[in-house]
Amino acid sequence: MDSNPNSPLLTSNDAVKNGHFTGDVKDSPPITGVNDFFVQFGIESKKLWYLAGPAIFTVFCQYSLGAVTQTFAGHVGTLDLAAFSIENSVIGGFSYGIMVGMGSALETLCGQAYGAGQVDMLGIYMQRSWVILFITSLILISAYIFATPLLLFIGQTEEISHASGKMALWMIPQLFAYAFNHPMAKFLQAQSKIMVMAYISTVTLVLHVFFSWLFMLKLGWGLWGGAIVLNASWWFIVIAQFVYIVSGTCGRAWSGFSCDAFTNLWGFVKLSFASAIMLCLETWYFMALVLFAGYLKNAEIAVDALSICTNILGAAIMLALGFNAAVSVRVSNELGASHPRTAKFSVVVVTISSFFVGVLLAIILVIFRHEYPSLFSNNLEVQQVVYALTPLLATCLIINNIQPALSGVAIGAGWQAAIAYINIACYYIFGVPLGLALGFAANWGVKGIWIGMLTGTIVQTLILIWICYRTNWDKEASLAVKRIRQWSGKKEVAGEQQKY
Template sequence: MDTNQETPLLTSKNVTTNAHFTGDADDINPIKGINDFFVQFGVESKKLWYLAGPAIFTSVCQYSLGAITQTFAGHVGTLDLAAVSVENSVIAGFSLGILLGMGSALETLCGQAYGAGQIDMLGIYMQRSWVILFVTALIMLPLYLFATPLLLLIGQTEDISHAAGKMALWMIPQLFAYAANYPIAKFLQAQSKIMVMAYISMVALVLHTYFSWLFMLKFEWGLAGGALVLDLSWWFMVIAQMIYIYSGTCGRAWSGFSLAAFSNLWGFVKLSFASAIMLCLEVWYFMALVLFAGYLKNAEIAVDALSICTNILGWAIMASIGFNAAVSVRVSNELGAAHPRTAKFSVVVVVISAFLVGVLFAILLGIFRHQYPALFADSLEVQKAVYSLTPLLAACLIINNVQPALSGVAIGAGWQAVIAYINIACYYIFGIPLGLCLGFAANWGVKGIWIGMLTGTVVQTTILIWICYRTNWDKEASMAEIRIRKWSGQKEVAGEQ
């Protein structure tokens, strides 16, 4: 299916101001009756899954790189598993949250510009994002260099802190791969070029799995081998995607490097910062879950069990991140093209679809609840702890499948700053204090921490659904037009010509 054929683009040369603001041309007709709803649901589902399917596959492959390294580490030793878990969750998780968040500003701008026909600006936006993210990565470098004392400072055990700190030093190349990869991903997503990302990620995953087994277990290099393979896998994806872009397959979207990428950087930084705050607060929320487990009695077992659960949850969340990417493209493209009713209906479709997928995952987990813990750890004590957390994990599979999809709506519409405030209130003022009270004061342990934090996610998801329901989508289409003019106005376009 070619989405460009199904949703004709509105360019600056062939759209009048009146037509753009009314949003009538090619917008979805008002839905009349249940039969009409299912017909339109089927049409929009095809468009959504055209994007979401490859995006989910790509997300699963990319997440699985770290998860497979963590899985092999579990067969090397419990300390190795704890070290990889803490490095992935705390150090790399912190970095990923900032860089992915900063890069998500590109999702709003590229998606709405593509919908409005401002194709030439996509490459410039990507270059601006590269500049900002590489500078951000340099600022974050001390986090990797001084990971051991930082982990000791926040109360992690000495053994875990030293092992995770050594792992962090080896993972510095991954930090800069993040900075290069996320702008590329948003650039390609806005153009619905998802399949190439899926193919590259699949090849990277196959190679990563084989070489991780070879270096970590066969050659007995342990964490050093895992870190080497993980770094190379991420840079393989970056280089392969850049070759694809430079080969001319993106047409007008990439016309080479331009000095225009260095103009209006501060305005781009502000939008990127708002995006980073929004997504960081979500990523760090689950990072904090593993961190707090490190303060419990028998911390090594608690961290290992919880890291296995978050590992599985992370794989499942990749499906919702695929929905996140797909709906952000659909909403931003349709708002940029002045199709507010279509944008609104895309939200309905993605929420229902994400919920059903989450339920499916929870059912599968229930069926294999006796078998899956042994895949991640040889320790019977760790397996028993994981099994006891299975009901909570099943609930999370449903809730945390819907929440990231709703965040994609916020990114597509450009609501990052508003959602950031909601995340602060629901996660850090409500969820974490409740989790700490249940986990430590009520002596519920890991279960109490997780229940409290899951409650914060439920509240945040409910608020996002209410916001989407109350939104004036006609107004959002008008605001998208204003945003496009601000970031790719006549002066800037003329300068490029």
């Protein structure tokens, strides 16, 4: 085994576990037949689901924190529900999307460094991300401070704007929790330590439900009590993850605080910003769908029906986000370990798996198409619109399971900047104008808007599939080695030849 501690062929006890190998383990052999394909498919599927299962559960628990607070706010009062809903979806949702995007740069860097055996760099990368996300939080805090005028500007009522603005001020601690949580989540995720995140999120959710009931309803503190509990829940996740990291369970990945965290920050900012743009363009795209529906003639019915559909889609996307996290880890780890064939096959497996999961969800939706609309609304007109939108929703369930998985491939390989340009073209230059044309000019209403914007998503997904198919994975593995050395500050080993 290579004794050079900086070599990408290093194998560590931290890296060889849970089906993950680095360095001295060879790349997967070429697939020579159908039986060989299914054997390898089963092996890779096991690795993917080992990561995806806890990731899905973690996303569900953390997503439920806001949903629980919103549910209790509905029992406090109508204005309280509206205030929290607007703050959580507009101000909080906007900030959350940016912070997740900025933090996702670590998925590329930590994943590839871990795969290459350069485990000691993970802690430094995480600290750099803390610095950048903390500064980002200081910038985003203005959205919380000036939430009331911002909400008035976009057309919210004065009463709701003032109530939401007050709630936004109370939720500033949550913003800074995001800044520390997301880098730690990516740090642990790169090492396949996702199960501990699931445990922490489960305990947090149980405590959150109890204390939300106690403070908001039993003690009668209302939204103020809800803000206290929600902030405390997110900081509990941060502190619990930090204690786990510094307790020695991550080995060489955490060796303490380092001044190196303040070096090479500009390059880190550029990759973080590209990641944020890529993910935010995807998140805001479907937010725009509901916004455009508000300008239709029968806006209330259209918005209610779309809200039901997007809620169902949002729940289903939790599965897709699990695949997103899993394949990001698999691709980044295997590229870092110079295993291009394994990385490529991971892409094949996650694409096929996410497709069949989407088809299964779509079939279930179609089977219960007559029953499920009544679960969300008693209004017969809304139910009829939802029923009419079911074929589109079913198609979305399939496409929106594949697309996040392919985005995870892009993050694992470090393609964020290129994908951001593709998202702009497919979503905002093609999808949005087509949706507006079909919805308003062709008078197809909400169905036309959705068809147009869904077409943009389909085009983007097909482009991602084509990119993955045409990618030279050997070259990507070489680029990963170059990227690891660039970000770690290591010099190339004398006499070593790299092909790019």
